[in-house]
Amino acid sequence: MSEKQTFTGNRGLQLEEALIFEIGAYENCGVDLEDVPQVESRLGDCAAQGNIDLPGLSEPEAMRHFVRLSQKNHAIDAGLYPLGSCTMKHNPRLNEKMARLPGFSDIHPLQPQGTVQGALELMDALAHWLKTLTGMPEVALSPKAGAHGELCGMMAIRAAIEAKGELATRTRVLVPESAHGTNPATAALLGFKVDGIPADASGRVDLAAFKEKLGDDVAAIMLTNPNTCGLFERDIIEIADALHEAGGYFYCDGANFNAIVGRVRPGDLGVDAMHINLHKTFSTPHGGGGPGSGPTVLSERLAPFAPLPYVEKSEDGLRLVENNGDAENNPFGRMVAFHGQMGMYVRALSYMMSHGADGLRQVAEDAVLNANYILASLKDVMSAPFEGPCMHEALFDDSWMKDTDIDTLDFAKAMIDEGYHPMTMYFPLVVHGAMLIEPTETESRAALDLFIATMRDLVRGAKDGEIDRFKNAPELAPRRRLDETLAARSPVLRWQSPEAKKAAE
Amino acid sequence: MSKKFTKDHEWISLDGDVATVGITDYAQAQLGDVVFVEVPEAGKQVAKGDDAAVVESVKAASEVYAPVSGEVVEGNGELEGNPALVNEDADDSGWFFKMKLADAGELDGLMDEAAYADYVKELD
Amino acid sequence: MRYLPLTDADRQAMLANIGAANIDDLFVDVPEAARRDGTVDLPRHQGEMQVERQLSAMAGKNMTASTVPFFCGAGAYKHHVPATVDHIIQRSEFLTSYTPYQPEITQGTLQYLFEFQTQVSELTGMPVANASMYDGSTATAEAVLMAHRVTRKSRAVLSGRLHPHYTAVIENLTEMGGFALVQPDMAPAGAEDLLALIDDETSCVVVQNPDFFGNVADFTKLAAQVQAKGCLLIVAVPEVVSLGLLKRPGDMGADIVTGEGQSIGGGLNFGGPYVGLFAARDKHIRQMPGRLCGETVDADGQRGFVLTLSTREQHIRRDKATSNICTNSGLCSLAFTAHMTLLGGKGMRQLAELNHARAVQLADALGAVKGVEILTDAFFNEFSVKLPANAAQTVDALADKGVLGGVPVSRLAPQAGLDDVLVVAATEANTQDDIAAFAAALTEVLS
Structure with a gap:
């Protein structure tokens, strides 16, 4: 391997790239904007004083900057990306093309519903695919990521418990020690006490230990299936039955749905709620850490508590139910402004339609x-x-x-x-x-x-x-390996000009 | 007096009616580079086993429990600016907090140095 | 099947290698009762052309913003996004990369996150910003939870002029988390006495700028008063372009600033994906939710970036984490950073001035329509009007004439008794012809 030193620090096609703050200038602009018409300001006493201290770049400079940065990333398009639990699969470009159709990308969430019937149709179609693949009667589309879907499912469970008047007594949530960190974090956010369940020698929930922990103070179990060891929970139906017998609800972390899609329906396993990471099983891009999308399917027992908004069929076509007053059921509330990750819905449906029932299996x-x-x-x-x-x-x-x-x-x-x-x-x-x-x-x-x-x-x-x-x-x-200790001991979380740094010293 | 130890790898050393609490050298080695420490404020009442302080490395965060009950009289302010002190000198200047004991008898339930050494040996 | 590389011969050979007779042998752990022989009841696979045809038919049924005079806002805005931005976010290396947990081979993502954090910090006037949240509404709800943690109190005071969906998201988390909140009735204008609602259990006051009705305000005095009572001031900014022209929340003294970043780099997308902005004071860093990217050096001493302070997060802290969040809005924050880089500070100012000018022109045009009253005195690119008719019906009638003429308040807050109030926005995407067409159509609908 060549140890050759170069003048630039570049190594052939691998180019070093400074921060935009070190290469741009305030006066530079890569967008040609219209002249501002002369009007009398209506800003009241709120007008900013001074310039916005951010540099701009011309279009070619900006393009180079980001292209050079991109070349420092590994990506699924470039090679095998075997991150367990993350499902780094191919992201078809047809999905991207479909999501950019103006009819989906250039519509406002609060336009009159009569002007967006095609968008509601897409949401309804996606819901149908997800419900059919999971064998569940209801789906809440709006959660914005897997952990957000978890929160949705656990909120529906909490609402159902409250409706039964058991909120004061059902305070414990069982979470296997192998669970994703989001599971205990979600349960704690909702005020539940997290109680761990050990794994048995086969890497699955210890059935006996689980049964021992059951009681009338158990609100739910949060179980990943297939689990985080990559194993199917053989006793899952028995677990669900015993839990239901004890009055608890079964939250299934659906992060690993890719292993069973089209072959096993969570509805047949006794699941009450399960989120689906559209960015895992249904190929929407991970995008360097988001945006994700976490639609959450719900059982008959939880369906009445599904959050706002949702699509329903009415006499005048499809209708988006956005407010409590218009809902026939008892939505537990609203998780997001507007209707969730429409851009991801389009990509996921494009993928499902491409694969079909046979391809998904x-x-x-x-x-x-x-x-x-x-x-x-x-x-x-x-x-x-x-x-x-x-x-x-x-x-x-x-x-x-x-x-x-x-x-x-x-x-x-x-x-x-x-x-x-x-x-x-x-x-x-x-x-x-x-x-x-x-x-x-x-x-x-x-x-x-x-x-x-x-x-x-x-x-x-x-x-x-x-x-x-x-x-x-x-x-x-x-x-080379980066010094994470230094980063955490003295956090530098934004760029500062050399002058500002000096002044701070 | 000599130090006493808990199973959670805290040490406690009594001087008059004020005891100093820290984490053991074994604990700091397990954590790796300590990057952040949160110590309790003076006046905080803690019961034996309560969360009293937090210690974090890059990849782990851990509670430090009160080994006995009492009132915190001082947190080690030095650690805020220099958490590395826990790695460098866990047994002494990397102490976490000082407390006034509610019941000195609680110390009797803790391990002495030899017992702790045996306990650690078993963990490895 | 175009997405699947294995051939049947591959599959047979691999099964043999594993020692399995057939694929079912690998699914033996599935309980018999749950095994399915055939496929589920859904259509079979289809080619690109067939899929495109069906989805295009759905898309074709929608009225798109760029093809009509368009004035909807209320938390989602129509802006021009430079073509370069969409190209950058479709680079494979950005699009198909995971969260940058292996910093040596994800410096691209990490560096733009660092740039993003700096831009958000500068725009909001706050010392630190995180690597983004899901959207403006959830960012604001997370800010309330953070205020509860910082102050160890559990009650929030919300402005009555907070976006009703933001209120609903906070309400939901408040109820589910066992917290409390109080909020005065919604009114399009006039003073709000939020200070009087603070009690001993109050952790924070949440205001919005520009607010849901479009009013802009200087919260400098309020910030000091709120802080004197031991509470934090949270300022939510749903239209981030406003920061190009308005006094920064950080300069007003805000403790936490949240925002919706969709306007910079993002399309309307029927409500998502968007990008939540979250900025705070240094002293509260360890109580912040979400990912943070920090600067460091590598083994050769070269500058590099890593995700840092992750002990706050769920994958380490589990039930004691600051939030259950385990994602950001990565690609949308890249779009934000790219667009912001193209604009620069000077371009951002001009863009904001253009927005304000269009809104002033719109206010002049609508104010001249008989029976229409402009309710908002000081505004940025959005304001409220009182109509001599039901606003929702008026908007439907306008749509029939091919004009998307704003958002009726009753759509989001049917209980507010403001059925005749309409919120309208204008941006650089509107022409003077659009404005004239809107005023003419409104005149017709109201007559």
Whole structure:
């Protein structure tokens, strides 16, 4: 590897790029705006004093800035992105094209409803697909992300408990120790007490421990299925039955729906509420961390409490119910201004219509097949904590590294030098040094074979004591390992001019 | 007197009727680089086992519990600006808070240095 | 199936490698009662052309903002977004990347988040801003929860002129979280005595600027008074372009500023996705919700960026997290940053001036229509009018004439008794012809 130093600090096509504040200027503008007509100001006493201290860039400069930045990112379009629990699948461009049709992108949420019947039709169609795929009678479309959908489901449960007059007594929510952090955070936000349930030796909810925790103070269980170890909860129906018997509700975290879509309907498992991450199962882009969308399906028992707004059929076509006074049921309230993530609804429906019922079933099967192929091809050299087939993601722990001097983080960083985004690490918490690999159905057999071969070579290197390959990694990425301690001890959260910095000292 | 230890890896050392509380060297090593510490204000009443302080590293956050009941008389203000002190000197200048004990008898239930060393050995 | 690379031969070979006879062997953990043999009752797969045809038919039934004189606002605004912005956000490396948890290979995302935070901080006049929230309404609700945490109190005072949906979102979280709130009746104009509503349990006062009816105000005095009572002042800004021309909430003394960033870089999109802005004071950083990006150095000493202070967040703190949020509005914040970068400070000022000028022209034109009364004295690009008729029916009649003429208050607050009040907005996207067409159509509808 060349250690050649360059004058610019650039390395061939890898270009260094400063912050806009260091390259732009106040006077620069990349937008040609009309002249401002002379009018008498109506701002009252509220007019700003002084300039807005932000630089502008001309159009070509701005384009270069952001294109150069983009080249410092890994992306699913560029290569395998095996982040477990995140479902990094292909994002079809047809979805993008459809979402940009002016009929969807250039309409205001509060236009007269008669002028947006096509938009309401799309929402209604999406709702139909989601309800049919999950076998659930109702769906709340508006939640803006997975965690927001969780909140929606748990709010519906809380409303149902309140309607039964049991709010004072049903205070406990059972959450497996392997759960996503959002689950306990959501329950706590609603004033519930979080009570952990241990996992059994097979990586699933300990049924006996669960039953012991049941009582008339239990409001709900929040269970991910397939769970965060990538395993289907075999006892799920028994869990649901026992819970319902005890008067509790079943919240299912639907983050891993991609493993079962088209093959298993959560409605057949006794689920009362489940959010669906449109950005996972239904291919809307992750966008570097959002926007997401988390429609939440509800059972017969929770349907009356579905939040505002929702679409219903009326004599004059479709109607959006936006206010309590117009609702026949008892909506628990409103989670967002307007109607949720319309742009994501369009993309998700475009994806579902493309795949169809048959294709979606194939999605689940290929996702599960790919994960099992990885599990089977690596478990002789890496350590898999649980027996049997996995669902859509393969879980390994760090016990195979015991006699090496590297840890999970080192291993992950070495994957970066090989051109891969690392898998999910140190999650779920129930497995030591966890490595959670989710290939999704997007990967071809050839791509998987190369990935497996790479992983095997890394494992060999680790066992052969090729320490530098791991401890110094990454060496070939746009940046080496970053000092997170420094960032957290003395947070620098915005740019400051050298003058301002000096003045602050 | 010599130090006493809890199972949650706090140490407590009594001097007259005021005790100093910190986290053990083992605890700081487990946490890694400490980036933030929140200590209680003077006057706060705590019961044994209550959340009394917070210590955070980059990837973990942990409560520090009151090892015994009493009233906080001082928090270690030094830690706010220099949380690294917990890593550098957990046993001494990286202390968290001082408290007046409600019942010195509660100390009897804690481990002495040898017992804590055994306890830690078992965890590894 | 165009999205699936595996062939049947691949599948057979892979099953053999795994040691499974067929795919069902991999689903053995599914309880028998829940196994399904066939497909669900939905259409089969279709090609691009077929999908496009059906979705285009739906899209074609809607009246689009760019094709008619358009004056709707109320928290979502029609602005021109430069073509460059949409190209940038469709770069694969931005569009199809995950949350930047591996900073060495996501510096692109992290650097624009740092730029975004700086821009929001500068526009609001606040020391720190986070990497964005879902939207303006949820950001404002999170601000109330944050005020409760900071002050260890549990009651909020809301202005009666807060966007009714924002109020509803806060109300919902308040009720579900076991908190309290108080809010005076909604009135399009006149003084509000929010100070009198503060009691010992009050954590914050929430105001909006410009408010739901379009009024702009200087809250400098209120901020001091609220803080003297041990409460925080939260200022919500649903039209971020206003910050190009109005005194900044941070300069007024606000403790938390929230905003809806849709106007910069975002389309109308029938209400979402949008981008929530959230800014606060340094001393409250650790009580802030949402992601934060910070500057640091790498092993070679080169500047780089990471997500930081994540111990506040759910994936570490679990039930003690500051919020259950685990996403931001990443791509929308990129659109915001790109658009804002193209504008720069000078362009932002001019854009805001243009908006204000169009609104003044609109007010002059509508004020000349018989029976129409302008209710808002000081405004930015939006104001309220009192009609001599039911506002919702008037808006429907205008739509029949091909004019989207604002938002009736009764659409969002049917209980407010303001059935004759209409909220109208004008932006740089409106021409003088649009304004004349609106005034003419309104004259006809009202006669």
